[in-house]
Amino acid sequence: MSIENENPENENLNSDVNSAENQSVKEETVEQNSELETAADEHQEIEVTEENFSNLSLKEALAEMETIVNKEDAHHFSKQFNALREQANHKIAEELEDKKHDYVEQGNPEEHFDNHHPQSSKLSALVNIYREKQDKFHKSQEAEHQKNLEERLTIIERLKNLYTTSEPGTNLFKAIREVKEAWGNAGQVAKSEFKNLNNNYFHHLKMFNEMLDLNKEYLEQEFAHNLEKRQHIIERAKELLDEKVVQKALNELQYLHKLWKEEAEPVAEEFREKTWEEFKEISNKIHERKSELIAVLESEQQENLDKKNKVIEELKTLSAPQNINHSFWQQAIKRVEDLRAEFLKLGPVPKKLSNQNWTDFKQALRDFNTAKNDFYKNLKGSQIHNLEEKLGLIKTAQDNMNSEDWDIVVPLFKKLQEDWKKIGHVPRSQANKVWDDFRDACNTFFKNYRDKNNATGDNWKENYKNKKALLEELKALNDEEGAVEKIETIKNSWNAIGKVPKDKLSINTEFNKTLREKLKLNKINEFDLKEENLTENQLTDKARKIKNQITDLESEVVQLENNLAFFNSPTRENPLLKDTYDKLDSKKEQLESLKVTLHNIIAGE
Secondary structure (H helix, E strand, C coil): CCCCCCCCCCCCCCCCCCHHHHHHHHHHHHHHHHHHHHHHHHHCCCCCCCCCCCCCCHHHHHHHHHHHHCCCCHHHHHHHHHHHHHHHHHHHHHHHHHHHHHHHHCCCCHHHCCCCCCCHHHHHHHHHHHHHHHHHHHHHHHHHHHHHHHHHHHHHHHHHHHHHCCCCCCCHHHHHHHHHHHHHHCCCCCHHHHHHHHHHHHHHHHHHHHHCCCCHHHHHHHHHHHHHHHHHHHHHHHHHCCCCCHHHHHHHHHHHHHHHHHCCCCCCHHHHHHHHHHHHHHHHHHHHCHHHHHHHHHHHHHHHHHHHHHHHHHHHHHHCCCCCCHHHHHHHHHHHHHHHHHHHHCCCCCHHHHHHHHHHHHHHHHHHHHHHHHHHHHHHHHHHHHHHHHHHHHHHHHHHCCCCCHHHHHHHHHHHHHHHHHCCCCCHHHHHHHHHHHHHHHHHHHHHHHHHHHHHHCCHHHHHHHHHHHHHHHHCCCCCCCHHHHHHHHHHHHHHCCCCCHHHCHHHHHHHHHHHHHHHHCCCCHHHCCCCCCCHHHHHHHHHHHHHHHHHHHHHHHHHHHHHHCCCCCCCCCHHHHHHHHHHHHHHHHHHHHHHHHHHHHHCC
């Protein structure tokens, strides 16, 4: 937009000091006000860059709304508040849509879905509070406008008295300056009152000028004062040419035109056209920089679009993997969360492509979730097949656990144990039960086998004596250097000792309790001990315990990772998530250690 070429001051003022001059001065003042108002109104059309809230999450949008509501001048932020409200409603609708999609994907009837969002109440409360503050502001503004109207009417009355009832000796120059200053400082009035009020003021100002026998000295002082104002405005406009922030320059230029309209009254004829043309030329140059602002914004939006499209393409790749397994999907879930956060952090894209870009992103997320869910549904089916195979092994073990045909049944049970290890996971709800049933059948058989072959070889009383000595040795240990090695030695010696009398079996319980205390004192896990001399049953029992603990730890790790996924920015730098990440690292470290131990047991190392 350019400034009008027509100078709002093109009025003919005679240089002679007479009544015609006074009439001309006032007519120019009134008409100049109308002309400058037109020019300034054009500059009020400067567009202010609209803030974009499309990259804010629901939580962030509500937080921004709450910040505005708590501002003392909240009424100045109505556009931002309405835009944030639309963003919050948009996010709530999207989240409900996603939850509804997942709900239906899981096989639930659509009509049973609960459409209530937990943040809807907060959004409604913020909107109601802001509306109340707006009503309160408008009421106070109406009262302020009424007060200002009365003040301006008083000023007009003072102006009227200057040319109707002024006392002899009154310094009219000083008096008119005070009236003009009071008028300039008076506050705003309602738009419906402004035009008549303004016309009334300038009518009486015209009458005052007509009354005055203005002399040349007064005019020169008046013109010099106004010329100084214009020069200050022009100098500030020149500085705006070097302002790096284009929007800031445009906003301040609008304010300068307001000052020109309201305060830079007529100047001497030789300066009128010159000053106006200079100010107009500078204004046009500043407005030409709007193209720079638009070009920068378009470049940034195109760059954001390219980055967002790359995110969408990677999401599509993750939705159609080549190698599908549990490990892949766990890593893919983490990567998708990172990509989602990256997409939301990126700024706006070209408006005509914004909706399609957002739709493509949401569809890519849905495709990924669908592929992930399909994988785990199929995984559950394979676990059911594994369960059936293990139940078959249990049936064979139970049918033969009391057999004494050692040459046939001993190899059979060893084969059953080998086959058991080769079968994959079963549903977690059945894992412990099927293992206990299989272990009990195997233990029953091998107990019968050992009792039959080794009963006469055990010196039980001597075994008790040796175990009693090892127990006392274990109790005497503390957390000194080398304690862990001593504990391992004692435990291996204990494993090598045979059975004790039935009435002395409590020594085993006492030993295990003491062992746990010493392990805790020396900060070492029971499964990290290097044990020797374990019987096959003891090895099997130890492996079972480790498997159970591995299963529990894997579940805890998945739960912690799912908890992190609920955060918009689940990074380690977030102080709220520090404890969660520390706990997650500890669980993973313990999990890896247990897997190594289990591997060593299975491998016979």
